Amino acid sequence: MITRRGILLGMGAAGGLIAAWALTPRSFAPPLSPGEGEYAFDAWLKIGKDGVVSVAVPDLEMGQGISTLIAQIVATELGADWRQVAVEPAPVSGAYGNAVLAAKWAPLWMPLAAGLADTPGSLLARRFAENEAFAATADGTSLAAHEVAARAAAASARAMLAQAAADKWGVNWEECDAQGGFVLHDKKKAAFADLVEAAMDFSPPDPPVARVQPPHENPTAFPPGAPLRFPRLDLPSKVDGSHQFAGDIRLPDMLFAAIRHAPLAAKARLGSQQAKPAPGVKLVEGADWIAAVGASWWAAEQALKQLAPRFAVSGPLDSARIAQTLDEALRMGEANRTASHGDPDEWLRGKFEHTALYTVAPALHAGLETACAAARFENGRLELWAASQAPQSCRQAAARALDISLEEVTLYPMPAGGSFDARLESSHAAQAATIAKAVGKPVQLTWSRWQEHLAGRPRTPARAAMAARTAQDGSLTALKLRIAMPATTQEFGARLFAGRKAADAAQLQDQEDALAMEGMVPPYGIEHLVVEHVPVKVGLPTGRLRGNSHGIGAFLTETFIDELAKRSGREPLSYRMAMLGQDARLAACLQRAATLAEWGGGTAGTGQGLACWKMALGTREGRIALVATARHDDRGIRVDKLTAVADLGRIVNVDIARQQIEGGLIFGMGLVNGCTTSYVGGLPVTGRLGLLGLPQLSDCPEIVVEFIESQADPFDPGELGAVIAPPAIANALYSAGSVRLHSLPLTLEQG
Numbered sequence: 001m002i003t004r005r006g007i008l009l010g011m012g013a014a015g016g017l018i019a020a021w022a023l024t025p026r027s028f029a030p031p032l033s034p035g036e037g038e039y040a041f042d043a044w045l046k047i048g049k050d051g052v053v054s055v056a057v058p059d060l061e062m063g064q065g066i067s068t069l070i071a072q073i074v075a076t077e078l079g080a081d082w083r084q085v086a087v088e089p090a091p092v093s094g095a096y097g098n099a100v101l102a103a104k105w106a107p108l109w110m111p112l113a114a115g116l117a118d119t120p121g122s123l124l125a126r127r128f129a130e131n132e133a134f135a136a137t138a139d140g141t142s143l144a145a146h147e148v149a150a151r152a153a154a155a156s157a158r159a160m161l162a163q164a165a166a167d168k169w170g171v172n173w174e175e176c177d178a179q180g181g182f183v184l185h186d187k188k189k190a191a192f193a194d195l196v197e198a199a200m201d202f203s204p205p206d207p208p209v210a211r212v213q214p215p216h217e218n219p220t221a222f223p224p225g226a227p228l229r230f231p232r233l234d235l236p237s238k239v240d241g242s243h244q245f246a247g248d249i250r251l252p253d254m255l256f257a258a259i260r261h262a263p264l265a266a267k268a269r270l271g272s273q274q275a276k277p278a279p280g281v282k283l284v285e286g287a288d289w290i291a292a293v294g295a296s297w298w299a300a301e302q303a304l305k306q307l308a309p310r311f312a313v314s315g316p317l318d319s320a321r322i323a324q325t326l327d328e329a330l331r332m333g334e335a336n337r338t339a340s341h342g343d344p345d346e347w348l349r350g351k352f353e354h355t356a357l358y359t360v361a362p363a364l365h366a367g368l369e370t371a372c373a374a375a376r377f378e379n380g381r382l383e384l385w386a387a388s389q390a391p392q393s394c395r396q397a398a399a400r401a402l403d404i405s406l407e408e409v410t411l412y413p414m415p416a417g418g419s420f421d422a423r424l425e426s427s428h429a430a431q432a433a434t435i436a437k438a439v440g441k442p443v444q445l446t447w448s449r450w451q452e453h454l455a456g457r458p459r460t461p462a463r464a465a466m467a468a469r470t471a472q473d474g475s476l477t478a479l480k481l482r483i484a485m486p487a488t489t490q491e492f493g494a495r496l497f498a499g500r501k502a503a504d505a506a507q508l509q510d511q512e513d514a515l516a517m518e519g520m521v522p523p524y525g526i527e528h529l530v531v532e533h534v535p536v537k538v539g540l541p542t543g544r545l546r547g548n549s550h551g552i553g554a555f556l557t558e559t560f561i562d563e564l565a566k567r568s569g570r571e572p573l574s575y576r577m578a579m580l581g582q583d584a585r586l587a588a589c590l591q592r593a594a595t596l597a598e599w600g601g602g603t604a605g606t607g608q609g610l611a612c613w614k615m616a617l618g619t620r621e622g623r624i625a626l627v628a629t630a631r632h633d634d635r636g637i638r639v640d641k642l643t644a645v646a647d648l649g650r651i652v653n654v655d656i657a658r659q660q661i662e663g664g665l666i667f668g669m670g671l672v673n674g675c676t677t678s679y680v681g682g683l684p685v686t687g688r689l690g691l692l693g694l695p696q697l698s699d700c701p702e703i704v705v706e707f708i709e710s711q712a713d714p715f716d717p718g719e720l721g722a723v724i725a726p727p728a729i730a731n732a733l734y735s736a737g738s739v740r741l742h743s744l745p746l747t748l749e750q751g
Contacts (some may be wrong), residue, residue: 023714028130031093032056039196041160043076043095044153051181051193053080055087058146059137060389060423062416063663064718065232065656066142072230073654076215077154079178080192087233089413090135091391094469097129099143100618101136108493120618136496137389138424138544140716143652144620147714151214156204163202164195175562217651221611222654229575230653234415246372246414249385251442255293257435258300259447261455262288263682264540266315278303284438286431289455292438300638316682322538323359326463329484333534338517342528347478352467354567359486359743360552361676362458363545366692369417370452371428374444375436376639377402381410382436386429387416388531393496394426400499401430402437420667421544424496425457450687453677457543459503460488460516462552466560469528474568476579478528481520481556487513487535488542495543502541509537515676519550520724522557523586523614524579524625541678546667547723550615556743558611558727562602563740572602572610572731585716586614588708589625589645596704597627597643602735607631609731613724622715623647624661626724629701630732636693637673637746639729646705646720649712657717661705664721670694670748672726693747707722 020712032040037049046054055071067087075085092097101126102109106118110128117124128134158178165183166173168190175185182189200260222228237243268288277283281294281303290309294300314579373386375398382402388394388411416423432445447455462485469478486509492504517533545551565575573594575609580587590612593599600606612625642665651657674693686692730741743749 024662025587027749028093028095031091031095039200043090043155044150045078045157047157047192047196047380049193049318051081051084051191053085053192055085056090057087058090058135058414059142060416060419062387062419062423063142065653067234067658068230068232068659069143069148069652070150071233073150073215074154075230077211078158079180081181082230083305084181086748092133092135092395092411094130094133096135096146097126098135098141098145099129101139101141102126102129102134104139104141104617105493105515108489109497117290120126133392135392136424138389138421140476140617140718143714143716144617147214151210152208154643155210157199157209159204159209160202161192161195164198164286165190167198167202175448179666180650186244208467209363214650216650217652217654219651219654219709224340224658228655232656236388243415245369246374246386246415246448247369247444247512249374249414249444251374251376251386254444255295255439256297256300257284257291257293257432257443258297258304259289259291259431259445259451260304260309261451262311263313264317264454264679266539267680268311268313268682271310271312274726277307282439283307284435286434289431290598291431291435291445293435298615301448313682317539317679318681319678322461322679323463325536325538326461326484329424329536330465330482332581333484333536335532335534336512338514338533339521339531340529342478342526344478344480344528344530347469347528347565348467348480348530352563353470355465355539356563356742358462358464358466358556359748360462360464360555361743361745361748362461362540362542363551363671364453364458364675364677365418365422365456366670366675366689366694367416367418367420369420369630371447371456372445373429373432374442375432376442377427377433377437378653380404380408382433383412384409384429384433385412385414386432387414387419387423387424388426388429389419390496394429394572396499397426397430398433401434411664420546421548422456424492424544426503429454448620449689450684453684455686457492457541458580458676459548459551460542460544461486461538461540462661464552464556466556468564470564470568474564474575476524476526476561476564479522479526480530480532481565482532482534483520483552483556484534484536486517486538486542487516488544489513489515491541493545493606506537506541509542510535512712515745516549519548519553519615520556522561523583523612524561524576525582546664547719548725550613550719551671551726554611554613554723555727555730559730559740559742562609562727562731562734573599577610580642583614584622585621585647585708585710586612586623589623592706592708593625593627593645595644596645596706597629599627599642603739604735607732607736607746609728609733609735611724611728611731613720615720615723617715620649620713620715622649622717622720624720624724626665626728628725628728630729631736632733632738637729637733639669639699641702641704642725642728643704643721644706644721644724645708646717647708647710648715649710649718650714651707652714654707657707658705660717661721662703664718665703665725666695666700667722668725669699669729671722671744672729674747675743676745680707693745
């Protein structure tokens with residue numbers, strides 16, 4: 001169940017200090033505020049006299065199941081009864097700092113000396129995460145960042161409960177155990193509810209003594225449909241419709257706002273208005289937007305349609321200009337070498353055996369929930385209700401917009417109805433704050449789908465060239481990847497960490513950007529390799545999207561490898577296996593997927609295609625192999641079956657891992673069919689969800705997902721399916737009789 005207690009962000013409990021496990025030696029004001037009959041244990045959990053264990057979750061729940069995973073970790077270590085476990089959003093506090101993500105993104109917040117902070121366990125990264133209350137949800141870092149701390153807090157609470165029981169029974173507390181919400185010793189047992197008050201008089205051991213086995217589930221014990229030990233906590237309320245999102249917030253005297261953003265351009269400002277708003281509707285103007293505020297969102301939206309606001313625009317953005325810019329950069333631009341080994345300059349000199357050009361269109365997030373935020377500004381203080389993957393950044397954006405201190409901003413975190421990294425951005429929250437202050441009443445701002453496409457930050461467009469030298473038997477000897485695209489991560493970092501506006505941050509698009517290229521290195525053992533990035537300004541503000549650069553790199557590599565295999569007369573599976581001698585785990589995924597899918601060699605007419613990929617977060621690694629069966633019919637691309645095998649290391653919750661792989665595969669199908677827009681005159685051409693080519697229920701294929709059991713550190717599965725689906729489907733279409741497709745989405749070459 002979801003509890004709404006203690007969800008204030010930015011308002012720490014008064015008095016006392018707590019130690020942040022794994023972030024010592026810093027201490028912080030206790031972030032959790034116990035309700036009546038509740039007792040807080042560290043920063044991660046509270047236990048009530050009713051026996052309910054409330055777990056604080058610092059990550060945004062956006063459908064990936066993190067609220068259940070964090071709660072499961074605590075419940076397993078504590079020995080709680082899952083039926084009595086609740087979760088609540090954690091307040092912003094350095095106690096929840098995501099040092100793992102801070103280390104990965106060190107080049108964005110400490111560009112001049114990133115090497116001092118970009119390694120796992122970096123003290124500087126920990127300090128930054130603590131001091132800045134950096135608790136962003138991104139790049140699959142949640143378990144890596146929080147599992148140890150959550151387990152330590154639960155182990156401490158279990159020890160204190162055991163001490164209380166042992167004192168009551170006159171036994172050694174070390175001989176006690178906790179299971180199902182009870183402390184046990186021999187034939188004696190006592191419920192957490194009866195022990196929690198007395199437990200507060202005891203101190204836990206330092207360091208905490210965790211259970212020998214970390215939380216994990218054996219994938220073979222949980223085939224699809226098997227009874228679950230830890231069913232999702234958010235599922236019942238989402239099924240019955242009672243789960244509240246930002247759009248569900250209702251405050252006394254609340255008004256509703258719709259918005260129009262200026263076209264994407266070199267310069268844009270609001271022009272003169274030629275009409276007055278409808279009665280009861282008020283206009284609020286920003287630097288590059290105008291909002292209407294009325295008694296309902298529909299009234300505000302209709303007022304904007306009638307008003308038809310005009311913007312003075314200089315140099316509006318057009319897709320044709322983006323394509324031309326990328327093409328010229330690919331051919332003549334100066335490149336940064338981001339990866340190389342062997343002697344690629346020698347081996348790639350002269351004529352290539354095979355080359356291919358690729359086009360990647362900007363990809364939209366297309367979450368069901370568009371940007372939405374509610375704001376109330378009274379007595380110099382701002383309250384916000386919004387879903388945010390970067391809550392501290394969201395508070396900072398709102399504070400800047402109103403020119404107030406950060407301490408005057410309170411954020412009530414809401415779950416997101418899909419995000420895919422869209423909610424790393426906070427401009428809608430700043431707009432809601434500005435509008436609420438202007439009208440003097442609480443306001444809920446909701447972007448329309450068209451405005452989401454206009455003002456959202458898509459994954460970067462790109463133009464790429466692949467070139468190869470091969471041996472006599474067709475084996476890949478040398479590979480070159482040259483890609484022209486903006487320095488999208490640098491641009492994003494300027495918005496997130498420096499608060500720069502989108503147009504200003506886009507001026508960094510021609511800078512070096514190693515983070516933007518992390519997904520471009522193939523997982524194969526290739527003797528000679530070079531990867532080049534040509535950073536280029538395209539004028540389109542870009543952002544992060546599920547899979548990020550891996551979504552581009554996997555498509556380029558896996559379709560090109562397939563071409564090389566077919567060109568040499570080799571079978572695509574064995575061609576890949578020959579290059580995976582250094583990665584037995586990925587080879588095992590590939591072999592198992594081929595067996596499950598009854599791989600027929602990918603010969604013409606079979607409609608089968610395969611792909612494999614590897615992602616890493618420090619020492620944590622995730623691998624996936626996919627066999628797709630696809631074809632063209634009168635409706636376009638038809639995917640009949642997807643068979644995936646993944647190696648995620650230790651799996652905390654098999655059902656959620658399977659959900660994430662399946663959801664990622666469907667997301668990847670959307671990227672195959674569309675999920676993009678072109679721009680004319682600075683405006684998106686596609687303004688409706690139904691025009692994005694997203695899979696409908698009737699389009700969803702049979703999906704088979706299996707996991708390889710492993711005890712390696714867990715890897716987040718959320719992006720693996722999304723990055724592997726497009727190349728596998730493209731390869732399947734070729735074997736079904738299509739021409740070789742070199743564009744993403746694949747439909748770009750079928751017009």
